Amino acid sequence: MESRIERIKKQLHNAKYKLTPQREATVSVLLEHEEDHLSAEDVYLLVKDKSPEIGLATVYRTLELLTELKVVDKINFGDGVSRFDLRQEGAAHFHHHLVCIECGAVDEIQEDLLGDVEQIVEDRWNFRIKDHRLTFHGICSRCSEGNEEKESE
Amino acid sequence: MESRIERIKKQLHNAKYKLTPQREATVSVLLEHEEDHLSAEDVYLLVKDKSPEIGLATVYRTLELLTELKVVDKINFGDGVSRFDLRQEGAAHFHHHLVCIECGAVDEIQEDLLGDVEQIVEDRWNFRIKDHRLTFHGICSRCSEGNEEKESE
């Protein structure tokens, strides 16, 4: 079976784009950091390790392109920077996020969970849903476990 | 019964802040545009009509303060600016949004709808939810009605 990067290459070709060395380096950084939520600057710094001559503008352009092709999703957690998240292969919808207001950790929820809600929205508001963004802000399991004793204060 | 602005004034006082004329002008602009989703710049321009001497920095600080007090919620629809939305009085949670990718309209969903989902997230992920952001992107009712005939093309 072909690799993930091969399939992304095909997606690019279908849309008449090439997988240049810079684009390949960028995609491979994203693949190596699938768990993370990197900003453009983060990606740039990581890509520079492989391809020191790459320019920041190219990274921005590549991320924009990948967003357009829905290879990545662009998301904003409210801290002034856009972050880029590889879309699960074949996933119809973007996954959800848990942002901890204590430690800043960002966890993912791959389960859809919104099926019923989306049905209601489509029906009651007559709105044709194409995409969504769902983020919960709160206290992650690690932070609340560590501080259980403080509850009684 | 006291007015909305009176109650906001009390909230400020409880937190040891004053409702200065500039803050009052800003809040009143927000009240007059409850349906809209204004950026800081938008608010600034509107407030200047009432108080031409107000500074942009003051508007930013006031919006930050109101966000802290949960009088307004700060939201980002992915177009590079933060927008500010008066929180429904007494609402436990922030309302949801429908963003039309055709015409750009932003509609609101005041219903909670997420009760079950939040219960699942709290239980399965052991995450203590404090707030959320839910936005659907798609085609609004007005845009899909107007273009029904195009479906058959």
Added chain:
DNA sequence: ATATTAACGACAATCATTACAATATGATAA
């Protein structure tokens, strides 16, 4: 080899947001 064109890299420009320094306002104490 020459022309064409997509893609690059370096750097300038833009735009939202924040930081700063000087001034004003308002309450409190001498």
Added chain:
DNA sequence: TTATCATATTGTAATGATTGTCGTTAATAT
């Protein structure tokens, strides 16, 4: 009243993320 202190404001400078420009490069077609 006058001095003092804290808070809030203003205009402006600085910052930081993102986008635009432009001359160059690299791959492809003629």
